[in-house]
Ligand code: G16
């Protein structure tokens with residue numbers, strides 16, 4: 001039975017995607033890479049270096065930069081991104097998320113974070129949510145990014161649970177694939193048509209409560 005809940009950050013707890021987009025778009029413009037919605041959606045959930053790789057590939061610039069130059073470009077984007085997320089406050093938490101975290105605490109669930117973002121601790125601090133999370137996966141210690149299940153397996157391990165005891169909230173299709181491969185229960189946040197691989201989908205974070213989850217679980221297992 002479910003004993004722990006794992007959270008993705010961007011797109012589940014708050015909308016940092018708008019700031020990632022703004023910072024990547026500025027870098028793409030500087031490099032002369034055309035921007036479009038499919039590129040923007042494809043960046044969801046990818047690590048910083050994987051995101052840069054996708055942008056360069058989009059502009060057919062993959063072989064134009066050395067690894068050192070690529071690291072420099074990623075650092076430049078991150079400096080810009082960090083300046084943008086300074087404006088985050090607890091008001092930016094998605095509806096119902098703090099109430100759900102409170103409900104989980106009250107009912108003794110373990111809680112961990114599986115975000116690909118190296119800036120996750122900074123973001124949680126701005127949102128004043130740090131104390132809810134028993135453990136946070138350090139993405140710098142991972143070998144593979146989403147859709148690989150590694151980050152989700154680690155997020156269960158650090159709270160001493162087996163994968164089948166964990167429910168994971170995630171907004172990216174790459175993330176849902178990783179959760180399913182890890183043998184955990186996937187709760188998609190977003191469009192049910194896009195997240196059709198998830199065990200259950202909530203299009204509105206305000207509807208994510210233990211009672212509603214329980215209800216959807218019985219529907220999928222019987
Ligand atoms: C987030 C975003 C991605 C971003 C990644 C790495 O993942 O969805 O767009 O590229 O983190 O972020 P950073 O450059 O801050 O390390 P998640 O897993 O929280 O959705």
Ligand code: MG
Nearest residue numbers: 008010011171
């Ligand atoms: Mg996400």
